[in-house]
Every structure is written in structure tokens, then in C-alpha cells.
Amino acid sequence: MEKKGTKKDRPSMPAASPTKHTTVGFRQAMLLLLVGIAIGMAYHLVTPSGLPWFGNPESSSSLNAEKGIEEISLDDAWSLYRQKEAVFLDARGPDTFWKGHIPGALNIPPPDAENWVDDIRAFENDGKTIISYCDGVACPLGEELALNLREKGVQSVKVLINGWSRWRAAGHPEERLDNESS
Secondary structure, eight states, X not given: OOOTTOTTTSOOOOOOOHHHHHHHHHHHHHHHHHHHHHHHHHHHHHSSSOOOOSSOTTSOOHHHHHHTOEEOOHXXXXXXXXXXXXXXXXXXXXXXXXXXXXXXXXXXXXXXXXXXXXXXXXXXXXXXXXXXXOSXXXXXXXXXXXXXXXXXXXXXXXXETTHHHHHHHTTXXXXXXXXXXX
């Protein structure tokens, strides 16, 4: 007796083409890539410091090496802050500064450095360490401020690279316009 519906009697289904799976996979990969690029571009547009498009974001700017501007570590900056032996200079614009900054920091964008030289020299003469910072690994403002001050005779200024982001990430105190401190 012959069995009905055996494998031999069933109509065969066409096998999926390997190129069809490859095409679908390629389309999905391209879609993910485009979504990633769109998210990166959107982040770049809405953050004050943006994203560095080229180079190693972990490496410091060449301004330090070329001009002899010394960097300071977050740990050393925090230690000086606690000992009240540092004056912090926030190089960002006033709107960003008032949204949050290191307590006691002076807001001095690089073009305004000349107006502050005498005050900063007085801090330096009192033995204070001068530390400039901005926000983001690609933000050049802290280094620009340090260079401007150095050209005007302030020799001991140091730069805290990506200072504001790293300061906050470490959970250190901050000050805001609304006078709420954390």
C-alpha cells in the first residue's frame, strides 16, 4: 500500500535565493548605518561642543605641545579646589556658563582675557594655580584662553581638558544661575 502525501508526491517549494538574503541584510545594514549617522549629526548640532569629526577625541589638542601650555588632571584640579589653591576660569560663553560651572569660577571667554590680566596676575602672585576649562574634548576655548593669558604674561595657567563634562561626571560640586548648588 502506497502512502499518500509522501515527500516524493509533495510539490517542491522553491529554495530561497542566497542573493535575496544578502540583499535584505545589506539593506538592513545600510539603514542602521544611516540612522547612526543621523543620530550623530543631530547630537553634533545640539551639543555646545559638538563631536570631533576627525582625529582621536581622547588626545589633547596640539596647542599644548606647540605652545607649552600645561594640562592638569581632574584629580589634581579637584585637590587644588578643595584646598582653595586654584582659580578656575570658565572659557565658555555666559549663557552656557550660567547653566552650570565650577563653583567660584570666573567666566572669561578668550576674547575677554585682556580685561582680566591684572586680576589673574594677582591670583598668580598669591600662589594660586590658574586653571582654564571649557566643555568637550574638542572644545578649544580653555586652551585659547590659556594661550591668550600666557601671551599677556600669566605663566602658570594650566588647562583642564574637557573640564566641565569631566567635573560633572565625577560628581563634583557645581553652581548654576538659579543659585542651586549640588
